[in-house]
């Protein structure tokens with residue numbers, strides 16, 4: 001009944017209206033609340049970007065201080081939440097653990113929560129942004145068999161995350177400001193990207209009025225896939241598999257072969273048909289981090305640069321407008337920051353949490369929003385009669 005459009009993969013369907021993020025994929029432009037990503041990456045830190053995505057304006061000094069105080073107040077997780085980790089095998093993928101633990105937040109914050117109330121929604125956002133670094137770092141500590149490190153409220157958001165990831169009770173942990181800034185930039189560049197698969201998943205889940213942490217969990221699950229946030233992990237594994245510049249041609253040929261499912265990971269994007277502006281910034285950050293650590297000859301970085309150069313000169317990639325995306329260089333940066341490969345997508349989830357919750361908030365406060373309910377093109381049997389089991 002009714003007329004509807006068949007659009008698998010939503011290549012031409014706007015599912016909502018939004019004021020948060022703008023992308024011009026042909027020109028390679030990305031704006032958060034109207035501000036170019038390049039300026040935000042240069043002049044702001046992740047906390048300012050979180051405030052901007054949530055509140056539509058950059059904070060002044062006082063607003064920033066209040067926001068940071070609120071976040072800092074909520075960094076600890078309920079002590080009982082720590083027990084959830086122990087139910088998992090140590091070798092579970094951190095994304096599996098994080099999906100479960102963030103989902104479990106809904107069991108801690110549900111009864112008193114009225115999603116129609118802006119104050120409650122804001123508190124949900126603050127709690128999520130505050131607790132994600134703690135939850136992500138705990139998943140890393142658990143899988144490596146090390147004790148959890150509690151958040152330190154004297155530290156900034158990113159410093160605290162690096163501390164919870166890398167510190168141990170046995171020795172002092174020394175922060176490197178250049179590496180902290182690099183992690184901050186990774187968070188800014190991944191913070192939002194309009195109606196991508198995971199954000200659309202959060203919106204769809206939220207459209208029924210479900211608990212916000214349950215909705216965010218659906219976004220984390222969606223992000224895990226290699227076509228989406230899992231690409232950063234896949235890029236690093238691909239670079240390690242290629243191993244040497246002499247084998248690049250072989251892998252480019254594989255990526256072009258229609259009978260081979262292999263794709264060049266970190267290349268191509270549904271919306272960008274030009275260089276992903278985030279990839280440019282990430283490549284710059286990669287240079288900075290490797291120089292700081294004296295790793296300018298890092299073979300993986302050299303391999304990535306050469307792979308990019310060769311792909312961008314190849315007819316197949318030119319014709320299909322396939323350029324490096326944000327994930328192409330982020331893995332090399334995170335590896336240099338001492339982050340294990342299995343944690344890459346978890347860090348993407350931590351960064352994207354602000355985007356997800358800002359979209360959830362925007363959707364719930366939109367009076368025109370209805371429950372998300374796509375239609376389908378039915379290709380199954382026409383109506384038929386059931387034959388009893390003895391006669392089949």
Ligand code: CMC
Pocket residue numbers: 009196226227228229230231255256262263264265266267268269270271320322325326327
């Ligand atoms: N390597 C080789 N060929 C590719 C690639 C690639 N990375 N990406 C797309 N193509 C080809 C694809 O085979 C298709 O060819 P044809 O028209 O002959 O069938 C054409 O380009 C269009 O691809 P598509 O799959 O129809 O495009 P899409 O918009 O559905 O997919 C994508 C976008 C990002 C899933 C895809 O480009 C891809 O799989 N890239 C590799 C994974 C990746 O890097 N993902 C991270 C995306 S950015 C971060 C994020 O959003 O999470």
